[in-house]
Amino acid sequence: MSVVIGSESRPLRVAIIGSGPSGFYAAESLLKNSEIISEVDMFEYLPTPYGLVRAGVAPDHQQIKSVSKVYDKIASMDRFRFWGNVQFGNDITREELLDTFDAIIYAIGAQSDRAMGIDGETKIGSHSATEFVAWYNGHPDYKETLFDLSHERAVIVGMGNVALDIARVLALTPEEIAKTDIPHHVQEQLSSSNIKEICLVARRGPLQAAFTNTGTKEIPELEGAVAVVDPEELKLENNTAEILKDSNDKKMIQNLQFLESISENQPDPSKRTIRFLFRRSPQEILGGDHVTGLSFVVNELFTDDEGKIHQTMTEDLETLDCGLVFRSVGYKVKPIDGIQFDAKRGTIANVEGRVIHAETSETQRGEYVVGWAKRGASGVIGTNKPDSIATVDKLLEDLPSWTGEPLVRSQAETVKTLLDSKEIHYVPFEDWKIIEKAEHEEGAVREKPREKFVTVHDMISVIKAEKLG
Numbered sequence: 001m002s003v004v005i006g007s008e009s010r011p012l013r014v015a016i017i018g019s020g021p022s023g024f025y026a027a028e029s030l031l032k033n034s035e036i037i038s039e040v041d042m043f044e045y046l047p048t049p050y051g052l053v054r055a056g057v058a059p060d061h062q063q064i065k066s067v068s069k070v071y072d073k074i075a076s077m078d079r080f081r082f083w084g085n086v087q088f089g090n091d092i093t094r095e096e097l098l099d100t101f102d103a104i105i106y107a108i109g110a111q112s113d114r115a116m117g118i119d120g121e122t123k124i125g126s127h128s129a130t131e132f133v134a135w136y137n138g139h140p141d142y143k144e145t146l147f148d149l150s151h152e153r154a155v156i157v158g159m160g161n162v163a164l165d166i167a168r169v170l171a172l173t174p175e176e177i178a179k180t181d182i183p184h185h186v187q188e189q190l191s192s193s194n195i196k197e198i199c200l201v202a203r204r205g206p207l208q209a210a211f212t213n214t215g216t217k218e219i220p221e222l223e224g225a226v227a228v229v230d231p232e233e234l235k236l237e238n239n240t241a242e243i244l245k246d247s248n249d250k251k252m253i254q255n256l257q258f259l260e261s262i263s264e265n266q267p268d269p270s271k272r273t274i275r276f277l278f279r280r281s282p283q284e285i286l287g288g289d290h291v292t293g294l295s296f297v298v299n300e301l302f303t304d305d306e307g308k309i310h311q312t313m314t315e316d317l318e319t320l321d322c323g324l325v326f327r328s329v330g331y332k333v334k335p336i337d338g339i340q341f342d343a344k345r346g347t348i349a350n351v352e353g354r355v356i357h358a359e360t361s362e363t364q365r366g367e368y369v370v371g372w373a374k375r376g377a378s379g380v381i382g383t384n385k386p387d388s389i390a391t392v393d394k395l396l397e398d399l400p401s402w403t404g405e406p407l408v409r410s411q412a413e414t415v416k417t418l419l420d421s422k423e424i425h426y427v428p429f430e431d432w433k434i435i436e437k438a439e440h441e442e443g444a445v446r447e448k449p450r451e452k453f454v455t456v457h458d459m460i461s462v463i464k465a466e467k468l469g
């Protein structure tokens with residue numbers, strides 16, 4: 001007997017994969033809907049929720065991290081369940097979820113970094129932004145990653161907010177680091193760093209810098225660093241100067257104001273230097289096994305027929321000696337079997353959030369995507385709210401064409417039985433709160449916002465210890 005889905009007796013059952021902002025906003029949109037009764041089960045790889053809010057937002061941006069309180073409220077809603085420490089594709093498969101739920105929403109972010117596609121990218125000392133950001137934020141998978149901070153210069157390729165986050169973190173003094181929630185082992189390594197100069201390198205000009213003032217505004221306040229840019233770097237080509245003249249682009253104008261404000265600065269030998277370089281494309285990472293430098297080709301800019309600014313290479317080459325190279329040139333999603341990957345955008349292939357089948361290229365019944373996995377790595381945390389609501393609206397548009405079997409037992413029991421049958425040690429939201437409480441307590445001892453657990457083992461141990469009393 002088929003029944004209508006979305007009623008009290010037969011709620012809409014939705015699995016959300018990932019517990020970052022886009023996943024929580026999708027859950028909220030479903031659970032707040034007054035016409036459709038939904039149950040939401042959120043599956044998260046780590047025992048800890050909040051995705052990039054915990055593992056991506058820079059640790060000197062604690063104010064931004066406080067958005068997690070909004071997600072706690074969503075997690076406290078009726079019919080919401082959190083299953084942490086459950087790896088999608090391994091502990092629970094797509095097929096199992098399709099059998100158990102009416103719909104899946106992928107909120108998996110864009111976890112792979114884009115490569116620069118140049119020689120030497122795999123040398124020791126060449127890292128993705130992903131690795132470094134995850135390491136300084138205490139992601140358990142990156143606890144053992146080694147960064148050689150003994151060299152005097154680090155180069156960051158790319159000029160977005162992630163590049164600026166990395167530059168700021170590398171520039172923090174031990175005192176500034178101590179006020180953040182950077183884990184203790186990272187704090188020790190950063191505090192003894194030998195880095196004197198951090199270079200950020202963009203392939204286009206200052207007007208095309210991708211960062212915003214959320215990344216630059218603290219730079220002048222850094223106690224142990226001075227930001228510099230050679231005034232020559234800020235000279236605008238005729239075509240781009242015209243763009244500026246007619247522009248209302250707030251980000252572009254603010255970025256230029258920031259760069260002009262630092263153009264009179266001189267390096268201070270008692271401080272670190274953060275140097276901005278423009279119109280240079282990376283050519284090759286130099287060295288033997290270890291990075292010793294990065295060569296660049298100098299670019300010129302031109303405007304295409306649609307008014308977009310591109311770079312074209314000149315014959316001029318430059319080299320920067322350095323021991324560390326970070327590529328911060330964007331992210332792409334990790335592909336999922338059975339679902340089409342959009343290689344150009346680095347996303348799960350989708351039409352307005354409806355996922356596309358790998359072979360048929362048609363939209364896949366009951367599978368949806370939100371956040372970076374839907375639109376690519378762009379926007380700020382708040383961008384995810386309307387984005388997730390838009391996808392949930394598509395799901396609810398599709399719902400009237402679905403019917404389902406009546407439930408023989410509660411969805412909570414079904415999921416629990418499935419995970420128990422595989423002996424998965426899942427972490428419900430109340431157990432995450434035990435982890436969080438212990439992190440805050442240890443943080444208070446160390447006079448910092450929290451001291452993060454950086455192994456899953458330690459997280460599970462503290463839950464067990466609390467429950468044993």
Ligand code: NAP
Nearest residue numbers: 158159160161162163203204210214328329330377378379
């Ligand atoms: P992004 O803003 O897209 O910046 C990527 C940078 O990489 C651009 O400067 C881009 O230059 C450059 N690039 C791309 N391919 C390149 C190549 N092959 N060679 C050299 N340079 C290359 O990406 P993101 O910094 O990873 O940030 C992702 C999103 O997260 C953004 O929306 C960002 O605003 C957001 N975010 C926000 C915050 C915050 O609000 N505090 C913090 C972190 C991240 P072109 O422009 O020339 O392509």
